[in-house]
Amino acid sequence: MSLIQVKNLSKIYKVYRKKPGFLGAVKGLFHREYNDVRAVDGVSFDIEKGEMVAFLGPNGAGKTTTLKMLSGLIYPTGGTANVMDHIPWQREDDYRRRFSLVMGQKNQLWWDLPAEESFILNKEIYGVDDRSYRERLEELTELLQVTEILSQPVREVSLGERMKLELIAALLHSPEVLFLDEPTIGLDVIAQRTIRECIARYNREKDVTILLTSHYMRDVEELCQRVLVINHGKIEYDGNLTGILEKFAQHKLLHIRFRNSPAEHELKDFGIVVKNDPPTATIEVARASVLDASAQLMQKYDVEDLSIEEVPIEEVMANMFETKGPENGNP
Amino acid sequence: MTKYWTTFKVGLSERLVYRFNFFAGVFVNFLPLVTQFFLWSAVFATRDDEPIAGYTLSSMMAYYMLIHVARSFSSMPQLARTTATEIRDGELNKYLIRPIDYMGYTLSLRVAHKLCYYLMASLPFAVVFTWLIYSGYFAPWPGWETFFYFALSLAMAFTIGFLLHMMFGLIGFWFLEVNTFLFLYFMVAYFFSGHMIPLDLLPPWLKGIVMNLPFKYEAYFPVTVYLGRYSSEELMVEFGVEALWILGLLIIVKTLYRRGLKRYGAYGG
Amino acid sequence: MRISRYFRIYLAIARNCLVREMSFRGHFLITAATETLWFALQIIFFEVIFMNNGGKPIAGWTEYEVLFLLGTQHLITQFFEMFFFTNCMDISEQVRTGTLDFVLIKPINPQFLLSTRKLNFNSVANIPIAFAILGYSGYKLGVHLTFTNVLVYIALILCGVLILYNTLFIMALSAFWVIKNQSLFELWFPVRNFARYPIDMYPPSFKFALTFVFPILAVTNFPAMALMPFTTEMNRSGLVPMHALFVAGWAIGMLFVGHLFFRFALNHYRSASS
Numbered sequence: 046m047s048l049i050q051v052k053n054l055s056k057i058y059k060v061y062r063k064k065p066g067f068l069g070a071v072k073g074l075f076h077r078e079y080n081d082v083r084a085v086d087g088v089s090f091d092i093e094k095g096e097m098v099a100f101l102g103p104n105g106a107g108k109t110t111t112l113k114m115l116s117g118l119i120y121p122t123g124g125t126a127n128v129m130d131h132i133p134w135q136r137e138d139d140y141r142r143r144f145s146l147v148m149g150q151k152n153q154l155w156w157d158l159p160a161e162e163s164f165i166l167n168k169e170i171y172g173v174d175d176r177s178y179r180e181r182l183e184e185l186t187e188l189l190q191v192t193e194i195l196s197q198p199v200r201e202v203s204l205g206e207r208m209k210l211e212l213i214a215a216l217l218h219s220p221e222v223l224f225l226d227e228p229t230i231g232l233d234v235i236a237q238r239t240i241r242e243c244i245a246r247y248n249r250e251k252d253v254t255i256l257l258t259s260h261y262m263r264d265v266e267e268l269c270q271r272v273l274v275i276n277h278g279k280i281e282y283d284g285n286l287t288g289i290l291e292k293f294a295q296h297k298l299l300h301i302r303f304r305n306s307p308a309e310h311e312l313k314d315f316g317i318v319v320k321n322d323p324p325t326a327t328i329e330v331a332r333a334s335v336l337d338a339s340a341q342l343m344q345k346y347d348v349e350d351l352s353i354e355e356v357p358i359e360e361v362m363a364n365m366f367e368t369k370g371p372e373n374g375n376p
Numbered sequence: 377m378t379k380y381w382t383t384f385k386v387g388l389s390e391r392l393v394y395r396f397n398f399f400a401g402v403f404v405n406f407l408p409l410v411t412q413f414f415l416w417s418a419v420f421a422t423r424d425d426e427p428i429a430g431y432t433l434s435s436m437m438a439y440y441m442l443i444h445v446a447r448s449f450s451s452m453p454q455l456a457r458t459t460a461t462e463i464r465d466g467e468l469n470k471y472l473i474r475p476i477d478y479m480g481y482t483l484s485l486r487v488a489h490k491l492c493y494y495l496m497a498s499l500p501f502a503v504v505f506t507w508l509i510y511s512g513y514f515a516p517w518p519g520w521e522t523f524f525y526f527a528l529s530l531a532m533a534f535t536i537g538f539l540l541h542m543m544f545g546l547i548g549f550w551f552l553e554v555n556t557f558l559f560l561y562f563m564v565a566y567f568f569s570g571h572m573i574p575l576d577l578l579p580p581w582l583k584g585i586v587m588n589l590p591f592k593y594e595a596y597f598p599v600t601v602y603l604g605r606y607s608s609e610e611l612m613v614e615f616g617v618e619a620l621w622i623l624g625l626l627i628i629v630k631t632l633y634r635r636g637l638k639r640y641g642a643y644g645g
Numbered sequence: 646m647r648i649s650r651y652f653r654i655y656l657a658i659a660r661n662c663l664v665r666e667m668s669f670r671g672h673f674l675i676t677a678a679t680e681t682l683w684f685a686l687q688i689i690f691f692e693v694i695f696m697n698n699g700g701k702p703i704a705g706w707t708e709y710e711v712l713f714l715l716g717t718q719h720l721i722t723q724f725f726e727m728f729f730f731t732n733c734m735d736i737s738e739q740v741r742t743g744t745l746d747f748v749l750i751k752p753i754n755p756q757f758l759l760s761t762r763k764l765n766f767n768s769v770a771n772i773p774i775a776f777a778i779l780g781y782s783g784y785k786l787g788v789h790l791t792f793t794n795v796l797v798y799i800a801l802i803l804c805g806v807l808i809l810y811n812t813l814f815i816m817a818l819s820a821f822w823v824i825k826n827q828s829l830f831e832l833w834f835p836v837r838n839f840a841r842y843p844i845d846m847y848p849p850s851f852k853f854a855l856t857f858v859f860p861i862l863a864v865t866n867f868p869a870m871a872l873m874p875f876t877t878e879m880n881r882s883g884l885v886p887m888h889a890l891f892v893a894g895w896a897i898g899m900l901f902v903g904h905l906f907f908r909f910a911l912n913h914y915r916s917a918s919s
Contacts, residue, residue, distance in 0.1 A: 058917060113918075118746050120915045134915070141752035153747035155661060162661045169654045170753050407835035411842055418704040418846045419694060428697050556675040563682055572690055577697050 047091035048254050054124035056085040056110050084110040086278035097248045099269040100258040103366050107278040108258035112224050116146045128222060142171060145215035149227035153214060159196045160210040164217060171218035185213045189243055205236025225257035229264055241267050262359050276366055294361045297335045298354045299328045304347040412440045429576040435603060439574050442599040447571060449530045450537030450594035452486060459545025460554035518604050525611060529598035532618055536593050539625040549636030570596025590621040655761055662764040677770035684719050704845040705880030709785040710873055716778035717869040718841055721805045723775060727768040729810040732760050737820030756907050788872050801868035801889060804896035808864055811899035812836060821910040840864045845881045863892045
């Protein structure tokens, strides 16, 4: 049986519609109008133990809302969910001991104190015994290279390091399930990489089931075999990354370096000219005809170098999200 | 000029959005009056209603009621704190790059807030006031001339309050934590403005000091004008001194602002 | 077993708070000083009245009795501010920024964590001052300390703190419905305002309402009355065991109500937020 089972989960909530202008504000004092927003609209998926799954989607797609429902923070409007044989929104102590939630840019650590102090408080709250606590702390601080900053007040530490500390705080009680909400948001490239490595390693070594939301492609590419694409509260794709490309990327990119660059209008015969910077050029070619186009180009012109690449996933995603228009209640 | 009017309108809408706070705030101001009423009734009962320092029970109640009115003109909730925060968080930049004077902007906002408050509070206030005057628990109507001076003193109370709060907010250019200064100021003002107790009841040595400070203009002065405790000559003197205080405070505030901006620029916010 | 766990958690919180306060020494001193100043203002207020009134009692309460009441009030306020005040005020901030979520995912009673999050050591400095005033006025009144009446005093102080906590807590829960909660701070002062004055100042209807319908007057008056020497010739109320028990019952009852309200508020939060 899957560790996480979600069936038809929905969350619909009301939003107060404010009328613009002064008169609207006065009216708003006495009478309010509401709109229905379908944050999560009939979402279903199953996750096995040890899987690392990414929720990918634009802002407001419903990723965080789904995660919050699985953390028990929000009541769903409809549907069921089952995590490790618990119903999340019943918030049983046993359940809460077994999972962790980390939210990018939101701190649970005490601001003015060294992270260590917050860890000790968490230790008491989760009931971790002294030995396990010390072992785990040592292990994690080494893994994330934060041993020196443990005794510095959290407010003095950089954003990337703060995130690492938050991660440690979340892992000290050895959760079996880890929910990460935008864990790499706002971090510099190196910090992002360290966090990803830690997450990947933790998943491998401890067989922890991880569900993370992101709108960064990098997170997904580096970490997850499986991607759930969510948009407007619905799951539009559930599978692996390459599958997205095959399904949604209509084109590939041809990068060519010429010895003698042809005129631009000639290049246009092969596809859409994305970039023409003699001696190099990039052409977008339909997936099916990419091999033919390459062969023709090499025959016809003096080609020094040629490579075939996928369209960047960001673009694919952006296109995916654009094609479907707004549906329920969004103005 | 229109930009100040727009600011004014925005300030008005802003207040209306938080309707709960609004109604609650108006209601809250009435409650202390109730306890004051019971307290002073008990005090006067022990002296067979003989006046204290020239106040009878009804003029004492009038004093406390009017203190609220006066304080509502001169108190600027959050002005100092907001100013200090805007300085500390570097939000001043958004004013500096726009063709608008920070002082004028804040003033427009404040006036908007006050007006909103009066619009909302005037009806219950008027009802209670009329009832009180008729029931005899209040001082009699002082006549239009005195009322004019009362209104004038209220406008000046607003100005002094604005300047004093601004002054403390501008200290934020030099100190990170303005809150403690502010709290001390609020407490001093609470006492010295006559909000806590009519200044006439203070022992003479203390009264002498307090009367020479600007705080009394925030509340005590307008109230005592209404209660007719000044002769025409005394009134002119008081208004004169108050005008000097306003001038002095204006100079201080402007200087603080200029000096502070220089310092602010140096650190880039 | 469960109590000891919560106790250990509380110790960890207390330790964190102490460490934090130590690093803010200047702030600590000034905040303590402002509390003392406020207390001094209240004393000045009454002293000025007594001075202008030839020392005659107010509603039957003599000068030292009023002083004793103020001392009791200061004590209760300081204890309340030490344990609960900031935490209740912070609730709206936690709801607004979403850090409440971190509280909810922990395997611990969320009301406990929310209410005990911070210990305000500022107030510690003022407790000896309250005791000093109590000692001075108590001496002048000829207060006679016995085991029983000290116990009653402590118990009633505890009830007072609990009543204040629950009242503010329930008021703070409005943050779950209304976003900007700054007026809570202003709303709280009239509540405290009623508690500040001698109970006999109020007319019988008020006295009844504010002692038995909602015991705000009992919070400070009852403990003071428990220790102040009382004879039936005196022109003021004395404490009757029945009343004291009633207030204790109220305090405990409010704990239940507060908790029920909290669950209700959480329900709303979890249904309405995204």
